Amino acid sequence: GIQVEQSPPDLILQEGANSTLRCNFSDSVNNLQWFHQNPWGQLINLFYIPSGTKQNGRLSATTVATERYSLLYISSSQTTDSGVYFCALRYSGGGADGLTFGKGTHLIIQP
Amino acid sequence: ETGVTQSPTHLIKTRGQQVTLRCSSQSGHNTVSWYQQALGQGPQFIFQYYREEENGRGNFPPRFSGLQFPNYSSELNVNALELDDSALYLCASSAGLSYNEQFFGPGTRLTVL
Numbered sequence: 001g002i003q004v005e006q007s008p009p010d011l012i013l014q015e016g017a018n019s020t021l022r023c024n025f026s027d028s029v030n031n032l033q034w035f036h037q038n039p040w041g042q043l044i045n046l047f048y049i050p051s052g053t054k055q056n057g058r059l060s061a062t063t064v065a066t067e068r069y070s071l072l073y074i075s076s077s078q079t080t081d082s083g084v085y086f087c088a089l090r091y092s093g094g095g096a097d098g099l100t101f102g103k104g105t106h107l108i109i110q111p
Numbered sequence: 112e113t114g115v116t117q118s119p120t121h122l123i124k125t126r127g128q129q130v131t132l133r134c135s136s137q138s139g140h141n142t143v144s145w146y147q148q149a150l151g152q153g154p155q156f157i158f159q160y161y162r163e164e165e166n167g168r169g170n171f172p173p174r175f176s177g178l179q180f181p182n183y184s185s186e187l188n189v190n191a192l193e194l195d196d197s198a199l200y201l202c203a204s205s206a207g208l209s210y211n212e213q214f215f216g217p218g219t220r221l222t223v224l
Contacts, residue, residue, distance in 0.1 A: 031212075088153075101153030
């Protein structure tokens, strides 16, 4: 099946810092989503971005499908940004029809 | 617009028992997918239901089964519970198949003793 690799696995930053999270994948995709999982387990949709660039406030994301990677940018980090960030995608060639998740990036923003 | 809801929020069972988890899809969504998330891991795809039929399945044994109802709500049933089934079970809904954006419910945390 399709492989998903997220980096870095852990990231500790001070409030106000900027960060870049990366998601590499092994094959063509027709769905790529970024999620933020809060401490209670809820997966919050950040971006649906199988290709291109999107921005939402302090967050932005870029997916370069031809080079098989996606980046999530967080600017001016706040303590509420802490949590686990997941990249999840679906192989466009068919097969089991769910999302394949990476192992996540655990982000800690210190005040 | 109502989001994805799941019940119950927490559940404790003993090994060998059976459990049923429930999910109501977001308004306008006809596809429900179920995922299992073990502690410290990313969610893993169990199966998907589209128009009341199983549409795809991940690497889970047959004792994991499901249903989708005409109102697009869904159930996940797990028979013969094992200790390793302890996890957060997440339900997601989408308008159509998995290439469309999926929206997740808050999850059911299952503990098997």
